Amino acid sequence: MKTKYIFLLSLLFTFNALSAQKVVTGAEQMNRLLPLLKGKRVALVVNQTSMVGETHLLDTLMASGVQVKKVFAPEHGFRGDADAGETIRNGKDTRTGVPILSLYGKNKKPVPAQLQDVDVVLFDIQDVGARFYTYISTMHYVMEACAENNKQLLITDRPNPCDYVDGPVRQKSQKSFVGMHAIPVLHGCTVGELAQMINGEGWLANGEKCSLTVIPVRGWKHGQPYSLPVKPSPNLPNDQAIALYPSLCPFEGTAISVGRGTHFPFQVIGSPDIRISSFCFKPEALEGFDKNPMYKDQYCYGNNLRNIAAPRGFSLKYIIAYYQAYQDLGKGDKFFTRPQWFDLLIGNRTVRQQIINGAGEEEIRAGWQEELEAYKKMREKYLLYE
Known part of the structure; x- marks a missing residue:
């Protein structure tokens, strides 16, 4: 009996250890996310990495009764199949009929008319931790638009798979879409942490701050390896x-x-x-x-x-x-x-x-x-x- 008891304790310990190691992204925490979206008109800033298990966040939210008004797509598009620098066209998602608006090319920042029918903007995109990876530049412009139009921004966080702090810090004269912020090549932040930095350091236009909420990742800490389940862009396959x-x-x-x-x-x-x-x-x-x-x-x-x-x-x-x-x-x-x-x-x-x-x-x-x-x-x- 004593041996059986020890065996069961050992199994329980192993199960708890494995459970503790499971990484749960912000988007997977529906118990926290859905109450923040209830009764709100929502715009999503998402791409092919915005998955909740095997289902895209857009489909998950619509199945839960969330009123998704539109999707803003970054570089590489909503489904992530456009080449680097390729023009992203506006259109509609064939599965849900939700309008898709490009945030790449000439229109990098949502204009006031695009946010008129929106209460909350939800950003859920997997970053790779490099300053010149443009999803964080898109996030900057979304933050700016939210600040200027009094819209709430909600970020469902994801781990940083290249989690180092290294390289030259961007000089002021070198600001561009591949270098929006005075951060090193490897900034060592998740998008949620970086958004807090952008707000806190007054990096938005005119030093404005947007109304920001971050749902953190569970079961992950800095320096912990993380393998991406979906390739974040066409030319980063593994x-x-x-x-x-x-x-x-x-x-x-x-x-x-x-x-x-x-x-x-x-x-x-x-x-x-x-x-x-x-x-x-x-x-x-x-x-x-x-x-x-x-x-x-x-x-x-x-x-x-x-x-x-x-x-x-x-x-x-x-x-x-x-x-x-x-x-x-x-x-x-x-x-x-x-x-x-x-x-x-x-x-x-x-x-x-x-x-x-x-x-x-x-x-x-x-x-x-x-x-x-x-x-x-x-x-x-x-x-x-x-």
Whole structure:
């Protein structure tokens, strides 16, 4: 009998431990969410990551009797199948008939007329923790529109899968849609924490603050690994791509392909111009990934990063190595094909020149360390998780 009792206690302990480890996103906490939406006219800012189990949040809310008036779609669209930079068109969701309005392209911010018939805006999009990933820029403009039009903003939070604080803090002169805030490349926040920071630091136009409520994630804390159940955009198909993305994205301002047009984007890098290894790949028009990739139908030679240990944070080692390879071939002046775009992605105008001058990563990192430490201290005020 005693053995049986100990066995049952052991089972109960194991069950409780497993239950405690389960990550429950804000959108999955219907007991908290539905009372906040009851009797309200609701607009959703959502995409393909806005899932409640196997069901999209839009379908879940409508089945629960919530009055969803419209959906605002960010870059890549409502279903997440549009290429980076591709125009998102207004339309209707074929399943529910709910109007879909684009928040990408010319209309990045909801206009007053689009919010007239709305009481609450609900933002539920999975971020990846990088400053230049534009969903947080969309969130900024939504916050601004809510502040200006006296609308409530509700954020159902999700974990940060690339949860580091690293890289240069964006300089004031480098503000853009891929760098809205004075935060490092890896900001170490969930969207809920970042929204609180935007409000608290007075980063909205005219220092306004929006009426903000965040439903936090349960069962997750900072530094805890989190594998995304749905790819957050066409060219981030898995955990490895997400982990490499912060360090490889600045290549988009150079002559180097990051594997768009392959089944492993942001996991291979290379160019037709150099052969630093025998590994090669050929970008092609791929539905669901990239329809018009760089070096389309040309063989690129470089590195296969699919099985390497990704940097635990932000690294310049790949950029520096490839620039040096171009230099060794006498092609250094052809490496930074879009220098201004590179600077905007890095958020810093001096890093590119340091690379050209031959500085190593440690020297370059030292130049942004003071601002990074100041950001870390400021960030602590807005954390929702340990």
